[in-house]
Amino acid sequence: MPFSSFKEFMPRQDLLSFLVLALVLLVALPLALDVMRLNQVGKFLSFAFVAVGLVLCWGYGGILSLGQGVFYGLGGYALAMYLKLEASTPENTAIQTTPGIPDFMDWNRITELPWFWEPFYSLTFAIIAVVVVPSIVAYLIGVAMFKRRVGGVYFAIITQSIAAILTILIIGQQGLTGGVNGITDLRTLKGWNIHTDEASYILYFVCVALLFVCLLVAQYIRRSKTGRILVAMRGQEDRVRFSGYDIANFKVFVFCVGAAFAGIGGAMFTLQEGFMSPSFVGVVPSIEMVIFCAVGGRLSIIGAVYGVLLVSVAKTLFGESFPELWLFAMGLIFIGVVLALPNGIAGLYANWVAPHVDRLLDRLFGKPGEPRIDVLQPSSQGASS
Amino acid sequence: MSQGSNTDFILAVEGLTVSFDGFKAVNDLSFYVDQNEIRVIIGPNGAGKTTVLDLICGRTKATDGSIRFRNRELTRLKEHQIVKAGVGRKFQNPSIYPDLTVFENLEISYPSGRGVFGSLAFKRTAEVVARIEEIAGRIFLSEHLHTQADLLSHGQKQWLEIGMLLIQKPELLMLDEPVAGMSVNERRQTAVLLREIAKEHTMIVIEHDMQFVAEIADKVTVLHQGRILAEGSPEKVKADPKVIEVYLGH
Numbered sequence: 001m002p003f004s005s006f007k008e009f010m011p012r013q014d015l016l017s018f019l020v021l022a023l024v025l026l027v028a029l030p031l032a033l034d035v036m037r038l039n040q041v042g043k044f045l046s047f048a049f050v051a052v053g054l055v056l057c058w059g060y061g062g063i064l065s066l067g068q069g070v071f072y073g074l075g076g077y078a079l080a081m082y083l084k085l086e087a088s089t090p091e092n093t094a095i096q097t098t099p100g101i102p103d104f105m106d107w108n109r110i111t112e113l114p115w116f117w118e119p120f121y122s123l124t125f126a127i128i129a130v131v132v133v134p135s136i137v138a139y140l141i142g143v144a145m146f147k148r149r150v151g152g153v154y155f156a157i158i159t160q161s162i163a164a165i166l167t168i169l170i171i172g173q174q175g176l177t178g179g180v181n182g183i184t185d186l187r188t189l190k191g192w193n194i195h196t197d198e199a200s201y202i203l204y205f206v207c208v209a210l211l212f213v214c215l216l217v218a219q220y221i222r223r224s225k226t227g228r229i230l231v232a233m234r235g236q237e238d239r240v241r242f243s244g245y246d247i248a249n250f251k252v253f254v255f256c257v258g259a260a261f262a263g264i265g266g267a268m269f270t271l272q273e274g275f276m277s278p279s280f281v282g283v284v285p286s287i288e289m290v291i292f293c294a295v296g297g298r299l300s301i302i303g304a305v306y307g308v309l310l311v312s313v314a315k316t317l318f319g320e321s322f323p324e325l326w327l328f329a330m331g332l333i334f335i336g337v338v339l340a341l342p343n344g345i346a347g348l349y350a351n352w353v354a355p356h357v358d359r360l361l362d363r364l365f366g367k368p369g370e371p372r373i374d375v376l377q378p379s380s381q382g383a384s385s
Numbered sequence: 386m387s388q389g390s391n392t393d394f395i396l397a398v399e400g401l402t403v404s405f406d407g408f409k410a411v412n413d414l415s416f417y418v419d420q421n422e423i424r425v426i427i428g429p430n431g432a433g434k435t436t437v438l439d440l441i442c443g444r445t446k447a448t449d450g451s452i453r454f455r456n457r458e459l460t461r462l463k464e465h466q467i468v469k470a471g472v473g474r475k476f477q478n479p480s481i482y483p484d485l486t487v488f489e490n491l492e493i494s495y496p497s498g499r500g501v502f503g504s505l506a507f508k509r510t511a512e513v514v515a516r517i518e519e520i521a522g523r524i525f526l527s528e529h530l531h532t533q534a535d536l537l538s539h540g541q542k543q544w545l546e547i548g549m550l551l552i553q554k555p556e557l558l559m560l561d562e563p564v565a566g567m568s569v570n571e572r573r574q575t576a577v578l579l580r581e582i583a584k585e586h587t588m589i590v591i592e593h594d595m596q597f598v599a600e601i602a603d604k605v606t607v608l609h610q611g612r613i614l615a616e617g618s619p620e621k622v623k624a625d626p627k628v629i630e631v632y633l634g635h
Contacts, residue, residue, distance in 0.1 A: 002508045225498055225507035228489050232482040239480040239546075242442060243494045243553065244468035253501045 002224050009223055012361055013354060017302040018215070025208045035197045042204040042272045044312035047072075048211055049265025051293040051304035052218050053258030058290070059298035060227060061254045062234035063151070067159030068262050068289045070166050071134035073281030075263025077177075078133055080276035081117060082126035083186035083194075084178075103185070108175030117176075123190060130267040131260045138259030142252035149248070151237075160283060167282035182277025186270070194271055207268045211305070214261045218301045221257065230254060262289075284327075291334045297346025306345055391456045395420050395587050396441070396557060401450035403440060410436045412611035414450070418557075423579065423588045425598050425619075428608035429632050434591045435477065437608070438559045441589075442474040443467045454557065465499070473555030477562050477591075479542035483535035487526055487545060490534050491517045494549040516552065523581070524548035525574065540571040544578075551582065558582065559589045564597055576600045595623070595633070607632060 003009040010018070029041055050068045057063045090099040096106040101113050119125045141162065145155055170177045178184070186194065193199060221227050229250055233240045241247050270276045279285065288311075296307020311333065319326040341347055396418040403411045411433045418424050426434050439445040441452055443464040452459045459467055468474075482490050495516065498507030521527050524544040529537065534545060543563055550558050563579070564572045572594070579588065579601050592598050598605060598619060605622040607614040609632070615625045622628055 002506050004509070008509075221505070225492070225504040226501065228485060228493055229504055231484050232490075232493050235484065236480050236482055238444070238476070239482065239549075240493070241464045242444075242468055242474045242476075243549065244465050244496060244499050246463070246465045246500075249501050250504075 010219065012365070013358065014219065014302075016357065016361075018212075018219075021215075021302055021305060022212070025211075026205070030201070030204070035200050038204050039200040039272055040316070041309070042200070042207045043269055044309055045207050045211055045305070046265040046269035046272065047289060047292055047312065048305045048308040049214055049268070050258075050262040050289045051296060051308050052211075052214055052301050053261035054290060054293040055296075055298055055301045055304045056218055056221060056230070056254050057258040058293065059300075060222060060230040060234070061251060062230075063251055063255060064153075064156045064290070065159045065255070065258070066156045066283070066286050066290060067161075067163040068258065069163050069281045069283075069286035070159075071138060071259035071262035072266040072269070072285070072289070073166065073170075073276070073278070074134045074137060074266065075130045076266030076270045076276040076280060077183065078120070078126055078129040078263070079267040080183040080186060080270045081120040082123055083189060083270070084183045085117065085121055086189070087185060087187045102178070102183070104178045104181070104183075105175055110175045114176050127267075130263050134259040134263035134266075135256045138256045139252060142255040143248075146248035146251040146255075151251075160286065163281060163283050163286045167278045170278040170281065178277075180278060182275055182279070184275040184277075186274050189271070195274060200272070203268070203272050207272065210264055210268065214264065215301055215305075217257070218261075221254075222301070226250070226253075288330065291330060291337075293344075294334060294337050295344050297344030297349075299343055300346030300350075303344055303346025303349070310345070392417065392453070394418060395455060396589075397451075397453045397456075398437075398441070399451050399453075401437070401440060401447055401452060403436060403445060403448045409611050411440065414608075414611065414613060416606055416613065416616065418587060418589065419603075421583060421585075421587055422603045423583050423590060423601050425590045425592055425602040425605045426608060427592065427595075427598060427605060427622075427632065428614070431610075432608040433611040434608055435561055436611075438474060438561055438589065438591065441467075441559060442472055444474075468553065468555070469499075471554075471556040473550035473553050473558045475546050475550055475558070475560045475563060477565070479539065479546045481534045481537075481542050481545050481549070483533070485534060486531050487521065487534055487537070488517060488530045490545055491520055491548055491552050494552045496553050520548045520552045523551065523578065525578075540567040543567060544575070547575075547578070547582075551586075555586065557587045557589070561591045562593065563590060564592065564594060572597055599623070 030038060033041065050072055054065070054068060057065055084102045088100060088102045093099045093101070093103060093106070096103065098106055098111045101110065141159070145158065150158070171180045173179070188194065194203065229240060229245065233247060233250060237247055266276070266280070269280065292308040292311050293304050294307070295311050296305065297303030315326060315330070318329060337344060343350065394417040398417070399415045401411055401414040402409060414437065426437065428434055436445060440447050441459065443459065443462060447460050454470060454472060457470060459470065459472070462470065482493065485493070492509070492513065495513055498504045518527070518530070521530055524547055526541060526545060526548065529541070534542065537545060543566070547560065547563060564575050567575060576597060579590070582588065590601065602619045604617065605619050606616045607622055607628050614631065615622050615628050623633065
């Protein structure tokens with residue numbers, strides 16, 4: 001362990017944020033909401049995985065990816081393929097021309113399960129694929145881009161195009177992927193019905209638990225030297241390079257971590273929603289994910305979770321009444337946050353609330369011995385991306 | 386690319402040429418630097434001074450010629466490999482990490498845990514802390530260890546970057562205008578610091594301030610249009626009519 005004490009890994013302000021979030025997600029929301037609404041929160045939280053990954057990539061490393069939907073989708077599809085195969089037993093699909101293959105394949109006159117579907121009969125393989133496939137894709141994109149020193153807005157545009165390409169590919173290959181409808185009608189996981197109220201509760205708690213695992217991994221990275229190198233890289237790439245680091249490796253690493261988080265999020269969405277479709281892969285959802293992260297505060301992993309919840313709730317309330325206006329509203333929120341609150345909700349908290357909380361904690365537990373080292377306030381130089 | 390010959394010099398630059406779209410910024414340049422020498426490179430704007438440093442540290446790739454550091458060819462290595470070989474570089478504008486504290490700036494430059502997984506496992510041991518505090522003392526920043534680097538004065542930022550080089554323990558330090566923007570007092574302190582550093586390291590310094598040059602230089606190389614115009618002790622170079630003509634003025 002690189003940390004000599006727990007406090008070094010998790011200073012008390014961070015610990016407080018983790019505990020409050022745990023209280024909100026594990027106690028307050030399950031008590032306050034009925035199962036349908038809780039299931040909806042669970043689906044929102046699946047996007048929090050992406051937002052936490054974006055905090056590391058974008059907030060810390062300065063790598064703006066507008067294609068996180070790709071990884072979210074890959075994770076979601078990996079699990080959906082397993083669930084679809086389980087739902088497509090020969091008995092369930094007896095009326096098809098070729099029983100035992102997913103229904104959409106049958107409609108598209110495919111008579112044999114494609115080779116890349118075969119391994120997804122195994123749940124173990126599917127779970128590994130949820131994390132590994134997005135990471136491999138991110139690794140390939142990362143190596144191709146970062147080793148050639150493609151960065152900034154060019155990287156953003158390229159990831160955006162990859163999201164668009166993958167959407168087109170999924171929709172175009174209807175027989176292999178389920179096309180625009182996605183993979184639907186998922187019922188059971190190893191025989192366990194995922195649509196009951198009990199399953200909704202359990203899946204919600206699994207989702208929160210996995211989110212906390214990702215948050216702890218993210219906390220580890222940001223508190224380790226890697227986190228400080230990412231921050232250093234964001235503003236002064238050359239200086240880091242001439243301190244003996246291979247910059248590209250660090251970028252590839254953090255991009256892969258972000259992709260793996262997004263993959264887990266996608267899989268949790270598939271489980272809680274019961275389907276996966278290309279509408280979560282493309283350009284618009286990918287940009288939405290960046291907005292979640294910006295609203296929450298791109299330097300705060302905990303803030304990102306609140307950002308996801310707030311924007312998603314606003315989308316549900318506002319979007320249900322005025323669906324055609326929602327995109328404009330979201331654009332306005334993004335512009336507003338970038339102009340007025342460059343560090344999002346977490347920035348507000350750090351400026352207005354955290355000092356009071358700190359004083360209160362001082363009074364309760366005494367002053368902490370070590371100086372506070374924080375990177376919440378980027379300088380004018382480091383803030384550009 | 387031509388092969389350089391083995392020498393006793395710590396740095397041997399031979400036939401170095403780089404052309405940008407046909408314009409030869411550095412043209413068939415050869416010079417040799419001794420162990421523990423302070424070499425100062427001077428010359429008018431556009432003479433190719435910074436380009437020479439860029440070539441040595443791998444930021445720019447040479448078109449032709451060889452750069453041998455301890456008889457090891459650098460022209461084919463990547464930047465971080467050149468750093469590991471023992472060459473440190475300070476940039477013209479102080480480039481430090483504005484969002485991090487002085488302590489963290491120095492810590493990142495500490496030569497261990499440079500791989501991704503190495504950095505994930507990097508531990509702030511007593512040894513690391515002691516080394517950081519020692520360096521901070523040498524660069525006059527002991528009081529500011531936990532200050533965010535962005536809040537330092539311009540001169541202090543220059544010192545911090547020198548400190549970031551020192552902690553890497555490079556054998557060769559290359560400093561691009563280390564006293565630019567410093568007060569008279571800070572310049573004096575810096576000259577003492579550089580003299581101190583030269584006891585253990587070799588240095589190449591680019592500088593314009595002739596008084597400062599005379600104070601620190603063992604040997605001066607004057608560049609003009611990518612070529613060497615004169616080379617020798619500060620006194621000899623100062624008196625050279627060609628140097629007076631193109632650079633120092635009458």
